[in-house]
Amino acid sequence: MAALCRDDNPNIPDYEYVDSNTRPFHIDSFRNEWLSRLKPCDVSFQQPEDEDTFHANFAKEMGLDVDTMKALQTICSVDSLRCHPEDEKPDTEVVPPDPTLKTLIQRKKKQDYKASLKIAKNRHDLYADEMERTMFGRKPEAVADMVSTGDVILTINVYYPASFERFLYVRPHMTLLMTGSHSLADLRDAICCVSDLQVCGEFSNTPDMVPDFISKDHYKSAFFFFEGVFYNDMRLPECRDISITTIEWAKSRNFPLFHQAKMEDTKLKDLKVKVGFPYLYCHQGDCEHLVIITDVRLIHMNDCLDKKLYPLLAHKHRVITQKCFVCYVYIARWLTTSDQFAPSDPCLFCDKCFRMLHYNTEGHKLGEFLAYPYVDGGAFN
Numbered sequence: 001m002a003a004l005c006r007d008d009n010p011n012i013p014d015y016e017y018v019d020s021n022t023r024p025f026h027i028d029s030f031r032n033e034w035l036s037r038l039k040p041c042d043v044s045f046q047q048p049e050d051e052d053t054f055h056a057n058f059a060k061e062m063g064l065d066v067d068t069m070k071a072l073q074t075i076c077s078v079d080s081l082r083c084h085p086e087d088e089k090p091d092t093e094v095v096p097p098d099p100t101l102k103t104l105i106q107r108k109k110k111q112d113y114k115a116s117l118k119i120a121k122n123r124h125d126l127y128a129d130e131m132e133r134t135m136f137g138r139k140p141e142a143v144a145d146m147v148s149t150g151d152v153i154l155t156i157n158v159y160y161p162a163s164f165e166r167f168l169y170v171r172p173h174m175t176l177l178m179t180g181s182h183s184l185a186d187l188r189d190a191i192c193c194v195s196d197l198q199v200c201g202e203f204s205n206t207p208d209m210v211p212d213f214i215s216k217d218h219y220k221s222a223f224f225f226f227e228g229v230f231y232n233d234m235r236l237p238e239c240r241d242i243s244i245t246t247i248e249w250a251k252s253r254n255f256p257l258f259h260q261a262k263m264e265d266t267k268l269k270d271l272k273v274k275v276g277f278p279y280l281y282c283h284q285g286d287c288e289h290l291v292i293i294t295d296v297r298l299i300h301m302n303d304c305l306d307k308k309l310y311p312l313l314a315h316k317h318r319v320i321t322q323k324c325f326v327c328y329v330y331i332a333r334w335l336t337t338s339d340q341f342a343p344s345d346p347c348l349f350c351d352k353c354f355r356m357l358h359y360n361t362e363g364h365k366l367g368e369f370l371a372y373p374y375v376d377g378g379a380f381n
Contacts, residue, residue: 020278180269321378
């Protein structure tokens with residue numbers, strides 16, 4: 001049956017490899033298949049009918065009489081789950097001491113674990129709570145900022161660069177929620193990578209003259225690779241087509257022909273992709289990230305409906321910050337090599353320790369060493 005459905009309509013995704021990834025499908029065509037099968041009320045952002053109307057429609061749909069429906073309402077009522085006196089207001093944060101429901105057992109374990117920790121909720125957990133509040137049920141103040149009815153939501157995982165040794169191919173660096181009306185350029189602008197913040201050059205002789213521009217300001221070219229197509233960022237005159245080298249190399253070796261397009265002109269809904277399949281985002285010349293689309297679905301009323309808040313950051317992996325190798329208090333800001341004053345080579349220093357150890361009171365360099373500005377990987381925590 002699945003094979004028959006796939007042959008009849010390639011826009012309905014089916015597994016290519018079970019529990020791994022789907023076959024390629026066109027996102028907007030998949031969206032249209034859903035909209036052609038659903039009623040307008042199923043995708044509307046309006047609140048559903050009141051409770052009495054819902055029960056009446058449910059009884060009519062299921063062919064139930066009035067007495068049976070009333071009995072179902074009583075048995076399935078939330079009040080039947082009450083484990084506290086009726087006149088007592090429940091505390092939703094308190095779990096009964098000996099729960100039998102699986103969900104409550106897991107919640108009890110989590111509460112007991114948090115209670116055993118010596119530290120309170122840190123700023124990262126507070127930020128995660130804030131992200132979660134943004135994701136659910138946010139509505140715009142102006143009607144013009146409302147997300148279009150029937151649009152799609154894509155869940156996109158962006159992984160660490162391929163040169164990052166730890167957590168390689170294990171966990172996503174960030175998870176983004178984006179609508180189908182977003183362009184690939186919007187996706188690129190939402191991706192945070194520490195290599196974009198690097199400052200190139202050696203500044204041991206002039207530590208106070210580090211330039212203000214960063215790598216992202218100097219090397220602006222980038223591309224995505226989806227299903228045989230390179231989508232280049234050509235928004236600025238300084239942007240170059242950095243995919244042409246790969247295309248010419250593949251052509252000279254009789255590989256299948258690759259195509260090119262502009263990422264700023266390509267909407268996410270226009271892509272043909274496989275859900276669960278790793279694709280490529282390349283920037284800074286050789287900084288390569290895996291990009292995996294893990295979900296494509298229709299937007300509903302409980303999602304964030306304010307299009308100004310998209311792309312939504314749903315998850316952000318925390319990286320342990322690198323401390324200064326001297327004081328072990330402040331975050332590292334300088335990296336030195338061939339340094340006779342350093343305990344290791346290379347060595348990381350905070351700004352204060354770096355200047356106290358390597359320069360005299362007049363700011364003159366002491367000894368021979370090479371110094372480079374260092375951007376910590378935890379800058380995006």
